[in-house]
Amino acid sequence: MSIRLTRLKASDAEALLVFEAENRYFFETMVPSRGDAYYMSENFQTRHKQLLKEQSRGISHFYLIKDDHDSILGRINVVDLNKQRRGKLGYRIGKMYTGKGLATKGLQLFMKEVIKLDIRKIHAKTTSNNFPSQRVLQKNGFHYEKTDTDSFNMNGEEVKFVYYSWENGRELV
Structure with a gap:
């Protein structure tokens, strides 16, 4: 399946x-x-306008992952960019499209945009039971940093947050 951001x-x-x-x-x-x-x-409309305002100010960048028919398959973003051009990654793929490599390909496309935007470092987190998300991050050059020591209950399962980061190849200021 062909995708684009x-x-x-x-x-x-x-x-x-x-x-x-x-x-x-x-x-x-x-x-x-x-x-x-x-x-x-x-x-939702109010929140959407707020996101667009953040995007226009350059503190967040939001993208949709779409197919050739303009259907939304997922979304991907970097938020909370600071003056050092460091931010936080977020992404999600619709249920019908998981297990097909779309998250990996979508993040790969997104990382090309990140480099164009001169973003220097991205932090990401997922849950300890979300192995597909961990693999997607690793396949796209994110490095494991740590796992929280404290767990929390999500849907009847004890999970922890797992943290990753990616750095632009240039020296950070």
């Missing part, structure tokens, strides 16, 4: 809400819930 724009809000709602319960098996209010159209 598109920068998040205002006109994506409705399709993105559908994507998020369709995949809500799948995502909540891997990450804590965003809560019911997140999926209410008015709240």
Whole structure:
């Protein structure tokens, strides 16, 4: 399957809400819930505008992973960029598209954008039971940093956060 990244724009809000709602319960098996209010159209629209504002200020960059038919397969972003050009990675792939290498390919495409944006370092975290996410990060040059010592209960399972990072090949200031 051919995929591409598109920068998040205002006109994506409705399709993105559908994507998020369709995949809500799948995502909540891997990450804590965003809560019911997140999926209410008015709240989602407000949040979407806030994300676009962050993007216009250059403190976050949001992309959608799409196929040739313009369907949203996933999303990927870097947020909380500071003056040293360091930020945090986030991504999610819809349930129907997992296990097909799309997360790996999407992150590979995203990392090319990250380099163009002169982002110097990215931190990522996943849960100790999310082995596919850990593999995706490793395949894209992220290095394991540490695992939290404290665990938390998510969906009846005790898990810990696992941390990774990636550094641009240039020397950090």
